[in-house]
Amino acid sequence: MHTRQPMVSPFKIFPFVMYPFIVGSLITGCVSYRVIKAVEGRSVPNIFAEFQVGRTTLQEALQTLGAPDQVAELEGKDVLIYQQSLLSNSGLSFGIPLTDIWGPGFDFSAYGELVRYDLVLLSFTLDGILREIASEKGSHYPYLKTMLSEMQQ
Amino acid sequence: MDYYPFDASKLAKLTPGKSTVAQVTEMLGAPSNIVKLSNGNAYIYRRSLSKGTGIWLLIVSFGNYDKHYDQIVIFFDKKNILTHYGVTLDAHKAAYGLPF
Numbered sequence: 001m002h003t004r005q006p007m008v009s010p011f012k013i014f015p016f017v018m019y020p021f022i023v024g025s026l027i028t029g030c031v032s033y034r035v036i037k038a039v040e041g042r043s044v045p046n047i048f049a050e051f052q053v054g055r056t057t058l059q060e061a062l063q064t065l066g067a068p069d070q071v072a073e074l075e076g077k078d079v080l081i082y083q084q085s086l087l088s089n090s091g092l093s094f095g096i097p098l099t100d101i102w103g104p105g106f107d108f109s110a111y112g113e114l115v116r117y118d119l120v121l122l123s124f125t126l127d128g129i130l131r132e133i134a135s136e137k138g139s140h141y142p143y144l145k146t147m148l149s150e151m152q153q
Numbered sequence: 154m155d156y157y158p159f160d161a162s163k164l165a166k167l168t169p170g171k172s173t174v175a176q177v178t179e180m181l182g183a184p185s186n187i188v189k190l191s192n193g194n195a196y197i198y199r200r201s202l203s204k205g206t207g208i209w210l211l212i213v214s215f216g217n218y219d220k221h222y223d224q225i226v227i228f229f230d231k232k233n234i235l236t237h238y239g240v241t242l243d244a245h246k247a248a249y250g251l252p253f
Contacts, residue, residue, distance in 0.1 A: 032213070033213050033214070034213070035216070036217070038218035039218070039219050040220045041222065041243075042241070058228075062238065066239050067197075067224035067238075067240055073188070073190045126192055
């Protein structure tokens with residue numbers, strides 16, 4: 001004759017698993033935060049020490065920096081552009097998922113995306129002599145400070 | 154599209170002052186882009202490799218995307234003779250990782 005064992009709650013057997021699971025599931029449905037970063041291209045070198053306007057040639061620039069990311073003609077000058085883009089994206093979402101049991105729920109979310117560019121522009125004469133250098137180091141601008149700057153004003 | 158690197162042995166055959174547009178396109182195929190310049194044209198060959206990583210930890214998720222290029226830019230004069238070229242082979246540097 002078998003005696004029927006009373007069913008034991010899994011909360012008593014695995015309390016350290018079940019409670020965090022339940023709490024985690026509830027929190028996951030309410031709050032979420034995401035961070036995304038995307039980098040495209042190689043890092044742009046600092047060439048001001050090496051390159052001299054009026055002396056550096058197109059050949060030297062190509063040997064030192066490799067192939068440019070963009071090539072263009074601008075008012076009779078040949079322009080090489082080296083660039084790296086850095087995308088930062090973050091988002092915070094908060095809501096109570098009551099749709100299944102009540103109908104209307106509420107949700108609050110905020111997100112921001114910032115794309116910064118590191119750029120070096122080299123302009124050459126028809127003879128292939130460096131005529132102009134311009135650069136931008138966008139990655140020096142801090143992401144969070146930039147995103148929150150409107151709130152600080 | 155699958156990534157396939159440029160053949161380094163072909164790049165060694167690029168000779169400034171000698172190679173022509175026809176020879177280069179025969180070696181490397183059709184360029185990704187052609188740019189008209191003040192005294193000729195630039196043929197741009199580009200290939201890319203991207204790697205993405207995603208991690209979800211209950212309420213927090215992280216994503217990372219890294220894209221690098223193999224690029225060859227070849228300058229031709231108005232007679233279609235190669236004058237200069239630049240090579241960047243960075244596509245293999247694309248890596249999986251975290252966003253911090």
